[in-house]
Amino acid sequence: MSALLFRNARLIDPEKGIESLGTLAVRDGVISGPTGMDDAEVVDCDGKCLAPGIVDIGVKVSEPGERHKESFGSAGLAAAAGGITTIVTRPDTLPAIDTPETLEFVRRRANEASPVRVLPMASLTRGRQGREMSEIGFLLDAGAVAFTDCDAFCANTKVFSRCLTYAASLGALVIGHPQEPVLSDGAAATSGKFASLKGLPAVSPMAERMGLDRDLAVVEMTGARYHADQITTARALKRLERAKDAGLDVTAGVSIHHLTLNELDVGDFRTFFKVKPPLRSEQDRLSAVQAVASGLIDIVASMHTPQDEESKRLPFEEAASGAVGLETLLPAMMRLVHAGQITLPGLWRALSLKPSDRLGLDTGRLAPGAPADLVLFDPDAPFVLDRFKLRSKSKNTPFDEARMEGRVLGTWVAGTRVFSA
Amino acid sequence: MAFRARHLLGIEGLGPDEITSVLDLADNYVDLNRQDVKHDTALSGLTQINMFFENSTRTQASFEIAGKRLGADVMNMAVDSSSVKKGETLIDTALTLNAMHPDLLVVRHPHSGAVSLLAQKVNCAVLNAGDGRHEHPTQALLDALTIRRAKGRLHRLTIAICGDIAHSRVARSNIWLLSKMESRVRLVGPPTLMPSDAADWGVEVYGDMAEGLKDADVVMMLRLQKERMDGGFIPSEREYFHRFGLDPAKLAHAKDDAIVMHPGPMNRGVEIDGTIADDINRSVIQDQVEMGVAVRMAAMRLLAENLRADRAEKASLKSVDA
Numbered sequence: 001m002s003a004l005l006f007r008n009a010r011l012i013d014p015e016k017g018i019e020s021l022g023t024l025a026v027r028d029g030v031i032s033g034p035t036g037m038d039d040a041e042v043v044d045c046d047g048k049c050l051a052p053g054i055v056d057i058g059v060k061v062s063e064p065g066e067r068h069k070e071s072f073g074s075a076g077l078a079a080a081a082g083g084i085t086t087i088v089t090r091p092d093t094l095p096a097i098d099t100p101e102t103l104e105f106v107r108r109r110a111n112e113a114s115p116v117r118v119l120p121m122a123s124l125t126r127g128r129q130g131r132e133m134s135e136i137g138f139l140l141d142a143g144a145v146a147f148t149d150c151d152a153f154c155a156n157t158k159v160f161s162r163c164l165t166y167a168a169s170l171g172a173l174v175i176g177h178p179q180e181p182v183l184s185d186g187a188a189a190t191s192g193k194f195a196s197l198k199g200l201p202a203v204s205p206m207a208e209r210m211g212l213d214r215d216l217a218v219v220e221m222t223g224a225r226y227h228a229d230q231i232t233t234a235r236a237l238k239r240l241e242r243a244k245d246a247g248l249d250v251t252a253g254v255s256i257h258h259l260t261l262n263e264l265d266v267g268d269f270r271t272f273f274k275v276k277p278p279l280r281s282e283q284d285r286l287s288a289v290q291a292v293a294s295g296l297i298d299i300v301a302s303m304h305t306p307q308d309e310e311s312k313r314l315p316f317e318e319a320a321s322g323a324v325g326l327e328t329l330l331p332a333m334m335r336l337v338h339a340g341q342i343t344l345p346g347l348w349r350a351l352s353l354k355p356s357d358r359l360g361l362d363t364g365r366l367a368p369g370a371p372a373d374l375v376l377f378d379p380d381a382p383f384v385l386d387r388f389k390l391r392s393k394s395k396n397t398p399f400d401e402a403r404m405e406g407r408v409l410g411t412w413v414a415g416t417r418v419f420s421a
Numbered sequence: 422m423a424f425r426a427r428h429l430l431g432i433e434g435l436g437p438d439e440i441t442s443v444l445d446l447a448d449n450y451v452d453l454n455r456q457d458v459k460h461d462t463a464l465s466g467l468t469q470i471n472m473f474f475e476n477s478t479r480t481q482a483s484f485e486i487a488g489k490r491l492g493a494d495v496m497n498m499a500v501d502s503s504s505v506k507k508g509e510t511l512i513d514t515a516l517t518l519n520a521m522h523p524d525l526l527v528v529r530h531p532h533s534g535a536v537s538l539l540a541q542k543v544n545c546a547v548l549n550a551g552d553g554r555h556e557h558p559t560q561a562l563l564d565a566l567t568i569r570r571a572k573g574r575l576h577r578l579t580i581a582i583c584g585d586i587a588h589s590r591v592a593r594s595n596i597w598l599l600s601k602m603e604s605r606v607r608l609v610g611p612p613t614l615m616p617s618d619a620a621d622w623g624v625e626v627y628g629d630m631a632e633g634l635k636d637a638d639v640v641m642m643l644r645l646q647k648e649r650m651d652g653g654f655i656p657s658e659r660e661y662f663h664r665f666g667l668d669p670a671k672l673a674h675a676k677d678d679a680i681v682m683h684p685g686p687m688n689r690g691v692e693i694d695g696t697i698a699d700d701i702n703r704s705v706i707q708d709q710v711e712m713g714v715a716v717r718m719a720a721m722r723l724l725a726e727n728l729r730a731d732r733a734e735k736a737s738l739k740s741v742d743a
Contacts, residue, residue, distance in 0.1 A: 196622075197593060198534065199533035199534075199552070199553050199555030199593060200533050314538075315532035315533070315553075316534045317533065317534075
């Protein structure tokens with residue numbers, strides 16, 4: 001079959017934690033090592049970065065239910081253009097992905113339409129209602145890689161603990177969204193000077209710690225494998241650290257938006273900056289950046305959430321939450337690299353290696369034998385983002401007209417090129 | 422021309438000179454309003470639409486009278502926000518109205534930021550008549566005019582704003598305005614009705630009326646909404662009145678010539694004692710209502726002038742192009 005030889009590449013190796021100039025050979029869709037065959041097609045990387053493709057946990061593709069917002073086709077194209085080679089989809093669709101049959105639909109549609117790998121998650125409880133558990137065993141067999149009710153916090157601790165006990169017996173990964181639900185009900189912003197002067201209903205950042213405390217206690221009780229989708233406050237990070245020190249099987253993620261934006265970016269009620277949880281204070285943002293650099297936060301994700309114009313052109317309180325992020329994840333993260341807050345191998349540990357490890361995948365590395373899921377990018381190429389040029393069907397990005405650095409030049413999935421700039 | 426704004430969406434965006442220019446002009450309108458013939462032609466030929474997504478008798482009447490005295494064609498639209506799908510209606514109603522070529526749009530909405538959103542979609546001047554907990558600029562301006570006429574100045578005064586600060590747009594607009602005019606602002610209220618970060622606003626925060634009112638020049642009481650009285654934010658109405666209601670004993674801590682204000686409508690016996698509300702030597706509550714009409718006339722006239730200048734400029738640019 002096919003052979004590829006990436007020459008003159010700045011190789012970003014998150015496994016070894018180093019970057020080096022060199023050559024990478026690919027044979028039959030698999031990385032074969034530093035030397036290639038004579039018949040290989042040569043890709044001259046011109047000193048640009050070659051890294052494992054990004055594995056993005058928590059992507060909302062609005063199929064089934066709201067295909068006008070995003071389809072597997074459009075999300076797949078956007079992912080490829082953003083250097084993302086695996087999207088791990090959320091089950092908060094209409095209807096929710098809570099049966100093997102709906103999961104089968106997702107897998108079939110994804111295989112037909114998406115140029116990148118799609119791995120589906122299923123909901124932990126039926127309809128994400130927090131009342132009865134989903135068919136976790138059947139769903140695992142059907143290919144669900146994790147179980148989550150997304151932003152619907154399971155308030156009934158009895159139900160939640162039974163779900164985790166059952167999931168633990170099958171070794172299934174549970175993903176939580178730690179927010180104390182009553183305290184955060186109706187909130188559109190994080191409480192603080194900005195929110196109160198703007199008169200926005202706000203939630204204390206403490207709600208995240210309270211939600212995480214509850215989840216961690218249940219994890220301790222049940223021995224489940226647990227991942228917190230987004231940890232965005234300094235207070236909750238302390239609890240996360242303690243849980244990891246205590247040896248619980250716990251990991252955490254954070255969204256690109258909480259790493260690069262803060263509450264003040266909402267400005268004059270700009271609804272494209274309304275996300276869940278709400279943007280935090282600058283101190284909390286810096287704590288999260290620090291935690292990604294140190295590895296306390298394991299995974300960085302786009303938390304890609306397409307919303308159409310109609311659901312955003314509303315007063316801030318009524319507007320839908322969420323932002324698209326597949327195509328802006330890489331350039332936005334470059335801000336932290338250019339600011340000297342994280343190294344490229346350190347960043348790719350959070351973008352590729354750790355999410356792969358957490359889901360038990362063999363992607364996310366440059367080692368021989370790993371799938372040739374790769375992204376070639378120029379970390380310094382400047383551009384101004386035009387939201388109407390995004391490949392996502394929805395254009396709700398907070399980075400519209402932002403100056404960014406970092407362009408994807410090419411993306412390969414199993415050795416096949418799925419994007420070229 | 423000191424007043425540069427295209428819309429009046431909040432006090433936050435105004436400069437002290439702009440505030441002063443509104444108040445100076447409003448002073449003239451106070452005189453006009455006290456005459457038998459109260460007509461001016463500043464807005465004649467212009468169409469003013471009052472669009473209230475939240476019930477209000479007093480503010481709407483004040484804007485209506487202000488517009489009519491200036492010769493505008495005034496129309497009231499009561500939009501019951503509960504009976505319609507709010508968001509769609511806001512933008513759609515704005516676009517529909519815009520097609521009828523109004524010149525001044527007066528809007529009240531239950532959600533913070535909604536009036537500013539609407540202002541982005543229309544070609545006329547927009548006045549915020551209260552948006553959620555965010556701002557109520559004409560209330561702050563009428564309060565300022567009342568204070569300036571009673572005290573002779575707006576700077577170096579100590580003003581205590583008392584009660585439900587957390588949910589009050591009146592408080593926010595007043596804090597912006599009085600801070601910009603270099604007065605000292607104190608906030609007094611129970612901790613459940615005080616934003617937890619109020620101390621960062623550049624104001625002094627008190628949880629006790631006697632301390633908060635000490636040597637104040639102005640005591641501004643806020644209305645406590647009925648739905649917040651029972652158990653949720655305060656234990657009871659009577660405990661609230663006992664600790665935070667303005668009565669003669671508490672007022673005695675303020676300066677002897679301190680004035681008492683209230684944006685209305687009042688809950689007598691909840692946030693304010695009836696005898697104080699009716700004390701003509703202390704209470705300027707009726708003056709506030711009078712100043713309200715004058716300030717709204719001034720604000721609308723200044724916005725209309727800017728609107729006309731804007732349109733004239735566009736027309737001249739068009740003729741140059743031709």
